[in-house]
Amino acid sequence: MNFYEHQDRAQNRTKLIVFLFFVAVFCIVAIIVAPVGFLSEWDIGTVLIALVVCLLIIGGASLCKLIQLRGGGSTVAEMLGGVPISLHGKNNSEQRVQNIVEEMAIASGSPVPQLYIVEDSGINAFAAGWSADDAVIGVTRGCIEKLNRDELQGVIAHEFSHISHGDTRINIRLIGVIFGIMAIGITGWVLVRFVGPAVLRSSSRSRSKEGAGGAAIGLGIIVGGLFLALCGAVGTFFGRMIQAAVSRQREFLADASAVQYTRNPEGIGGALRKIGGLTPMKRITSDVSQCNHIYFSQAMRAVFASHPPIEERIARVEGIDVSTLDAPDRVYSEEQSEVISSFSSSSVERSVAGGAGAGVIHMECAKSVIKKINPFVREAISDPWSARIVIYALLARNNDESLQLLKQILSSSEFGVFTKLAPIVASQGPIVRLPLIDLAAPVLRRLSKPQKDLFIKAIIDVSQADKNIDFVEWMTITVLKKHLYGGDVSKTKTRGAGISLYVKSLSVLLGMLAYSGTRDDKNSATGYTLAMEFLGLEFEMPSINSCTLKNIQTAIGELRSMKFVDRQLYLRACVICASSDGKITIAEGEAIRVIGDSLDCPIPLFQ
Secondary structure, three states, rough: OHHHHHHHHHHHHHHHHHHHHHHHHHHHHHHHHHHEEEEEEEEHHHHHHHHHHHHHHHHHHHHHHHHHHHOHHHHHHHHEEEEEEEOOOOOOOHHHHHHHHHHHHHHEEEEEEEEEEOOOOOOOEEEEEEOOOOOEEEEHHHHHHHOOOOOOOOHHHHHHHHOOOOOEEEEEEEEHHHHOOOOHHHHHEEEEEEHHHHHHHHHHHOOOOHHHHHHHHHHHHHHHHHHHHHHHHHHHHHHHHHHHHHHHHHHHHHHHHHHHHHHHHHHHHHHHHHHHOOOOOOOOOOOHHHHOOOOOOOOOOOOOOOOOOOHHHHHHHHHOOHOOOOOOOOOOOOOOOOOOOOOOOHHHHHHHHOOOOOOOOHHHHHHHHHHHHOHHHHHHOHHHHHHHHHHHHHHOOHHHHHHHHHHHOOHHHHHHHHHHHHHHHHOHHHHHHHHHHHHHHHOOOOOOHHHHHHHHHHHHHHHHOOOOOHHHHHHHHHHHHHHHHHHOOOOOOOOEEEHHHHHHHHHHHHHHHHHHHHOHHHHHHHHHHHHHHHHHHOOOOHHHHHOOHHHHHHEEEEEHHOHHHHHHHHHHHHHHHHOOOOOOOOHHHHHHHHHHHOOOOOOOOEE
């Protein structure tokens, strides 16, 4: 099963969560309502009140938790005690994990996730986010200090797999579901711990009959709270069962993907062995309990394990018999693997066909590209203020109209930095353009919503200053808008429709791609025609004047409601369009990867 099939499967996993949620709610409500019915001799009004109160508690709790988590990955990370890695002053271990995250993101064509550090000596990690655009990766202090580079790379690759396969979106929904079905027990604990004792204290101050009645009410509240707390144990049981049902098989898949990315089973295998020989996380809170399923390894023990046994995971990734495993105390050298895979001329087609994921050759290419970035520019994109100026330098490129506009937008000190950065950015070469934007995006995400709005408006104005938006400008605006704001799937309910429904939108992007690769109208038309024939569609090639930024953005929004297997088919058509003249230029390669990124189908780096 490839990336695109996994994405479509991920949509179906939500149905499983919903089904298990309703089963759990039915059982919990039945356990609570049945005693109420017996005590009230099945009075309809009393039973209905109990039923409605239960459903309101469970449904309201789930909804409130999901609203709380609407901020995405950063909200989850902060809830679990994570702190964003500092922009400056990183120690060696922090810089090492930051480098691995950036290399893997650039290599796989994914947005660079924000990195969070959890101050815990246990070895663990997690990925969270509604989509790849707001995804974060969290690692414990023990993870970055006790693992060597190969092992750490295996762990990060495992988390990237969860992001690329859509698991993080499911995991956030699962957090809301688990909180809802455990809410009855939480409510009972609040009644026993706070409400009941408060009523008793209040009634003890009065010696009247009202005081005696208040004491009875207080005791009744405590008894009722104990009953709800007992019923909450059922909620906990179902919560753990749902975590196990949804999570266990995906951990095997993520382990296998990590081996596929790194071509080094000893990396993730070594990390798992070290985890098996060390104590688990120390800081176990209620939030960690609800999020047990999102960690690299189980953060706490539970009746239903959310992760497969460590020994079985090691056996699978290392290809050995689980019965032969001894105590997990193996330590590997700090030397990084030197295994390099072959890279054929058909790498573009293979990258598109396989979807997200970075092999060793992609990682080596990513390291090479990142090293080509000038140190002054690299330092500039580590801060939101100067990262903006790097993007302006990427867009202006000695265009007189753009430069005049930037003088109005930027302060005198900012424009001074711009004049220093502009020639350096211009000399970087086209192969660095897209990685430079990808590396700047997570830093720019730290801007506030109003600051983001002003920045995006400014880069569009700078791009349009000469009354024309070229390829570099389109690429920059498209990538930054999606990575700064995210790209929610269109609300149009057309997921079951065939690819022919999108023919007009498909033609706009294919036309843009055809025009970006050559100035020869005949070659452009040939590439477009071959791509449409591959798709089995017929539609007149749009004029170059109709491939505007607005039309392209509208087309992308519509294509995001296609099934992922149809998106794969379309991306393969893009490769056919670009290679019709026998070569794929850097501009065409960048365009294909930007289109894939826009459709939530990241394409690994290729040269």
